[in-house]
Amino acid sequence: GENVEQHPSTLSVQEGDSAVIKCTYSDSASNYFPWYKQELGKRPQLIIDIRSNVGEKKDQRIAVTLNKTAKHFSLHITETQPEDSAVYFCAASRGFQKLVFGTGTRLLVSP
């Protein structure tokens, strides 16, 4: 089955810096790669996703890149703000089937 690895487990940056979180997946048939943000005590919420037919997607300060050959994808957050502090999860799935999540990255943005 699918296996998703996520790095780093914790990431500390200064406000205004960029942050990059990386994930690798094992199943070459996976074609959907979402990223979820989970604030302390809250539910995970989708922030951006990408499908296997595109290599990059942007939404304001966040972007996701996908390298199908290497089977890895990354989340990029530019101009980080304290409210970006949260746990971020990557996931992978084949179409409509079940998501397999990474173990999460705790991002801390210091003012």
Add this chain to the structure above:
Amino acid sequence: NAGVTQTPKFQVLKTGQSMTLQCAQDMNHNSMYWYRQDPGMGLRLIYYSASEGTTDKGEVPNGYNVSRLNKREFSLRLESAAPSQTSVYFCASMETSGADTQYFGPGTRLTVL
């Protein structure tokens, strides 16, 4: 439009007790999921239901049962709770018409003593 709702929000059980976690969604989604979240382990799928009337095991199904009562509701039952089932449980739903976005409920924090 409440989205995905879960009850209860908190629960403390003694080892061997049983309980049912309830989940409902009002988005007319076909698929529903139960996850558990433990520190350092991300979200792990317990069971899912791709459509009304079907259920399938996920990554960690042992010790749990589920019921897809109707299109809206998907319950998770612990027949004989164990301390290893102490976790935060999230229910999620997804449309499966191509959107693939899973929407999560607020979670249930369960402690088994």
